[in-house]
Amino acid sequence: MAMVASRAGVSGQTVSRVVNDSPRVDPATRARVEQAMSELGYRPHRAARALRTGRSQTIGLVVTTLATVGNSRMLQATAEAAAERGYALMVATAADGVASAFERLAEQEVDGAIVLNEASAQVSADERPAGLRLVIVDAQTDAGFTAVHSDHHGGAAAATAHLLELGHGSVHHLAGPADSYAAAERERGWRETLSAAGIDAPEIVRGDWTADAGFAAGAALAAASAVFCGNDQMALGLLRALAESGRRVPEDVSVIGFDDVPDAANYRPPLTTIRQDFTALAQRTVGALVAEIEGENAEGEDAGGAAASVVPTRLVERASTASR
Structure with missing residues (x-):
């Protein structure tokens, strides 16, 4: 650090501030110190820093x-x-x-x-x-x-409200595992939105977040006109099950997921979903x-x-x- 300070024409304390990303260094000085660090091949020593800081x-x-x-x-x-x-x-x-x-x-x-x-x-x-x-x-x-x-609850409420606004009389739910906080909050958002609309919640169908679980749920959801899936992977499996049973999406049944995984836009059809950032x-x-x-x-x-x-x-x- 002393060599870096000498090369950059600054104090050792200034070098330390740059290394620790302190905001108390003006941009020109920071650039000069970083250039000196690069020229000298300086790298902070993690073990030494741990001894000094206790972290x-x-x-x-x-x-x-x-x-x-x-x-x-x-x-x-x-x-x-x-x-x-x-x-x-x-x-x-x-x-x-x-x-x-x-x-x-x-x-x-x-x-x-x-x-x-x-x-x-x-x-x-x-x-x-x-x-x-x-x-x-x-x-x-x-x-x-x-x-x-x-905001699992709010996302689920938005998904359910979207399907109701499209004219569906009810919304079925393909939920995640019973011991999952995220799954429970998504289920709560779905139930409360249906209740606020004066609609009794249909019997829940539960999966384990996988596409296989979504495919297996196809039979239980065969008569649904709208399904809110607890995640996009289960929605993917459900889309396949519906296609194999001759039900068209979205003409016969609307499907919505949760997460907005990178592949969701390339599902067939492209999946409406709740984006989790x-x-x-x-x-x-x-x-x-x-x-x-x-x-x-x-x-x-x-x-x-x-x-x-x-x-x-x-x-x-x-x-x-x-x-x-």
């Missing part, structure tokens, strides 16, 4: 599976959001429960952890490791931790965790018990829904 600049991600589209997209978005803030990401699967995942992360001395989706339901205040900052994605707001989630969700989640790690919350304390941070969703209309 490893690493955060953990606890997840039950990466096989689902939502979890894999959140992994990518979280890794990018962490890197933007100068943090490395370490993944720990919770196949044997979150407690063992926390132990593995603690051994690596991570500064904090994000618990994702299905794993969030396994976290309790009693299992929280001492001193480990946690932010959970998709969990009850009274869980005692900082929480972030997409995984990039914004990851940015909000990593930002909340880094704020706790670096003491940006009031008095440096946890925001446990506070209302969850909610990331908006929005309806994306395509060709799988039509008026009646």
